[in-house]
Amino acid sequence: MKLITKYIPVLLSILMMGGCKTDMKAPAIEVYETSADGHKLTRLTSFDEESNRSVIKLIPEDEYQTITGFGGSFTEASAYVLNQLSPQNRDTVLEAYFGDSGARYSLTRTHMNSSDFSLGNYSYAPMENDMELTHFSLDEDKDDIIPMIRDAMKKSTEGFKIIASPWTAPPWMKDNKNWVGGRLLPEYNDVWALFFAKYADSMKSEGIDIWAFTVENEPLGNGNNWESMHFTPGEMTLFVQNHLGPILEREGKADIKILGYDQNREHLREWVDDMYRNEQSSKYFSGTAIHWYASTFEVFPDELRYAHEKAPDKHLIQTEACIDAEVPKWKDDAWYWSKEATDWGWDWAPEEDKHLHPKYVPTYRYARDIIGCLNNWVDGWVDWNMVLNTQGGPNWFKNWCVAPVIADTENDEVYFTPLYYVMSHFSRFIRPGAKRIGFESEDKEMMVTAAKNPDGSIVAVVFNPTTEKKNFSLNIGEESSLISINQQAIQTIIIAP
Template identity: 70%
Template sequence: MKITKYFFYSFLSFMIISCEPKQEVLVVEVFETSANGNNLTKLENFSSDENQENTIQIKLLPEQKRQKITGFGGSFTESSAYLLNNISKKNRDSIIEAYFGESGAKYSLTRTHMNSCDFSLSQYSYAPVKDDKELVHFSVDEDKDDIIPFIKDAMKVSKDGFKILASPWTASPWMKDNKSWLGGKLLPEYYDTWALFFSKYVSAYNAEGIDIWGVTVENEPLGNDKNWESMHYTPDEMTNFVQHHLGPKLEADYPKVKILGYDQNREHLDEWVDSMYKNEETSKYFDGTAIHWYASTYDYFPEQLQYAHNKAPNKYLIQSEACVDSEVPKWKDDAWYWKKEATDWGWDWAPEKDKYLHPKYAPVNRYARDIIGCLNNYVDGWIDWNMVLDTQGGPNWFKNWCVAPVIVDPIKDEVYFTPIYYTLSHFSRFIRPEASIISLENSDKELMVTAAKNTDGSIAVVVFNEGEKAKNINLILDQKSINIAIQGQAIQTIVIAN
């Protein structure tokens, strides 16, 4: 009798186990950029051993949606536009296709400068005539040979289109208390004139067939030690200017144009959003906040980003500028972009108490780490700085050399797509506007992961393995899963179709 019972219960247990639904295999495409030479390469063999020890569990939670994505992209500067005018049409077209075309990064959010900036060939203003309060002589002719054609060519190849955010570095010197391109403040008697300037700019670009999606009030209002074009505001001064001058003017003339405040480094973000979003009256005309990454080569300041989001959860939070600064680009040396060799301004100039924030750091790591960190902390848009620079890291009237994702040698008519370009493409190509960042569970604190669900139902998961050791991932979505191997020093975008 006991033997019969044993076999009966054994058979029953077998049937229960056999009837449990097996987890289906998740169908994915995997694209990788890595230190060993992959550049947004579609992997044909990416599976890992499902019995591998220390497999990392990444569970996607698509029903837990966070912020909606505004876009990813780079900036239309005079320097970049000038270089594109000085290379062959073939190479110019290939670069524009690489950034905006269906075969490329598909940039969806961009930035440009109003008046000149450090990445201009010279200093200029659209309103050069002194005491022209009504801006009768306003003109964007300076942009018609370079920036405007660059934007128009990008528009031609962009299937989905892209948004443009415009930022001034300074008002015309005659509007400022120090009468200089560098530093100083806008005189109160010209507040209305400067607000009119923004409206005139939007109108002039509209006349060229270019829509301006939004503006920031001032690039780097804390200043930059009077190195290049700049103008200073305190948080309350900027809030006052927007509340009583710029906001009402754009509401009357171009109510769809967005206004983003601040536009500088994240370590001071709290005091700016406290002023901007103090009450309904101060926040009325601010559509969001713009930030830069230059406070550190590795820290993305999650606490500050969360604070800004919680202060105004329904407003934009957009990273508007980033680059590897204070470096001359390395030409056709992919390995350099993966090594912790690059320095930034803070390596030499940061106060002693902040030096720890500015160690040498790998350019690829800096981009991947910052973008994932931003997306996981409520940032909805991420814009790089110059799209194209030369082998010196210019042209730049101040000789403030920097790195861009695409480097050109106009003399030899050669183009170099750096690993930074492919790193940015991992996000811009696969995470589209109006996608929602979704929550996930990640069992490995060393592996950086973010995920977004696009409007077509597809999900893009971006994984960054900064360490040198390969890792094995078990990616889980509902009742489906797949094991994926990611090598050391690699970025992967895992695409799950609808």
């Protein structure tokens, strides 16, 4: 694999297009591109001189949300697969995600208790009626997840935040006594809230800080297939208001953020309406978590903007996304750039929702969703599994999915899919604390977003899904650069401070 070269600002000599202001100068920029024709975060230094080009104007004085970060998830499946590789290849993957030469992930997620991307069902509190959780233990995670997180921490110069999400409470706390479905029994509200505090303490003792919790992964359920537990908006809000928030506060964990909802965007309005109904209901919520599975093409911008307007001072974080219901394609870059992927909705969505689940291009879906989310107030974007095997697992339910990195554990080989490079276009260059900034773009076929980093550098990400090469002038103040982007390509442009 070709690792990303270390970021070193240089001055490019850029020819000015005819008709531009003669007093405009070229800024110091770097341009990286990933494309269907083979670029993989490749540094570009020369561009077409054609005068037929559109204009992208960056407006740094127009500031929007502060960026929390980008990254992926520490699952038992990913950690287990990494442990089946040679130490050298395991290190290569962790460096590629967290090292200075790699994607520099800054925001991550993990599961509390088991998920479908575990080897089987487990809980940290298996003892029935253990009301004080005296038998709470992270032993199930000590072979895989915890070592993966620790080794990632060693790779990361700036560190990263961790969001922890439960798929279900232990079955003994639920009305159906099952890993799948059911609801938390009211008599266990405080015990389940204490579970979160115990988890944070136990991870702290392993040298790992938890930045945030989501209350429940997919509270609307998953069709009763794998670990789940159901909440209505009102039930979740009351649980946070009367149990989780106060108990985290009592246990000295008030600094850990609580993110509500944590499922698809089409139901976002009803959840934020309840969570942020008044000061009392919203007191302990730090923000809202969302997933992308409601559609293979729709970003749901109206819902995202509504959630932001409902609570403009709260986080809005995409916590899970993947190419689902697919077995990974091994060393087949072309597949990731072709309209061949399908998701669960292709077969199983209700007839009235099938139009939301057509075939799609995997790289397009990632680029389109991240840009669309950023441009509609989302401040963090977290991918699902970081690495899976060639089957798309392990997954105890056989719910196969695709990860940006695929490993052939039998032959000790690692494949960095184009999705890894698309993620890197954002995570590597847009850093925590950056401010999204305004822009104007004449070419409506391209998607654009931009941010200003804490070090003063400005980053623009441009996505060209068309089958034609595009030329554009990137203007900022009195500075202008003439740039070309290949067909079916995503490009990150860094303007030195």
